[in-house]
Amino acid sequence: MARYDKGHRDATRPHIIDVASAQFRERGIAAVGLAGIMSAAGLTNGAFYTHFESKEDLVRAVLLDALERREQRHKDNLENGIALETTIRDYLSPRHRDHAGTGCPTAALASEIARHPKTTRDAFTAKMSDIIALMxxxxxxxxxxxxxxxAMSVYATMVGALQLSRAVxxxxxxxxxxxxxxxxALALxxxx
Structure with a gap:
């Protein structure tokens, strides 16, 4: 059995989250299997359970990570005096539309999250509330x-429009x- 350098385990969990996050946002949670995630991460299937209890545990970790990053962008914008208009225009841009894998997890995954267990929806709800408060x-x-x-109306408009723009x-x-x-959104x- 090969031994890994100290810190390998700590670096592996965020790597799995990043790989899964991109795959979930690009293809949907239900369409992505653990074997595909682990293969893309360059790891064995067995290594998954060293870091996560289940796929649902990974889904929650992905949501929290992606929404915390989005929340941090809103905090940075607020602290740096970047106008909400800039956030709206960036969110509703062709670039964001065309890159779901690195874009907003809400627009990419909201319809699927609605069918997940309450613990996952609770994690999503808490982060959404934080983002709405920052807006x-x-x-x-x-x-x-x-x-x-x-802010709720603006965010709902942004998410819905991004979803529609991707679907047509x-x-x-x-x-x-x-x-x-x-x-x-600007009028709202x-x-x-």
Whole structure:
């Protein structure tokens, strides 16, 4: 049996999460098997259970990791004074549409997450609430409750539009969906 350098196990778990995250977002959770993830990660199937109890455990880890990264982007934007408009335009861009594997896990996986166990949905819910709160903090004017309501509407518009833009086969229609969603999200964000 080969021995690994100290720290190999600690580095392996995040690597498996990264590989699974890209595969889940590109192809869907149900369509991705553990054997494919481990092969792409350059590991044996048996090594999986050293790091995760089950595929569902991996799904939760992927969601938390991906949503924490997205949350950190929102925090960085807020701290650096980057306008919510920039976030909206970046999210609803052709680049984001065309790269689901590195994009928003919510747009890529929300319909599947709805069918997962409560513990997975609870983890997703907590992170979504954090992201909505950060978006609300970037909203101009209004009470905290009004800004939260608008942030929910903006995020729902962004996620839904991104999903639709990916689903249609007509490139021009896809572009129109993105462009019109930017306008709608900005109007919502500004309370119009």
């Amino acid at each position: 609300a903090a970037q909203m101009p004017d209004g009470t905290a409750a009004e800004r939260r309501r608008r 086969s007509d490139k021009q229609l896809s572009e129109e969906i993105l462009e019109n969603a930017v306008k709608a 964000a500004n309370g119009r």
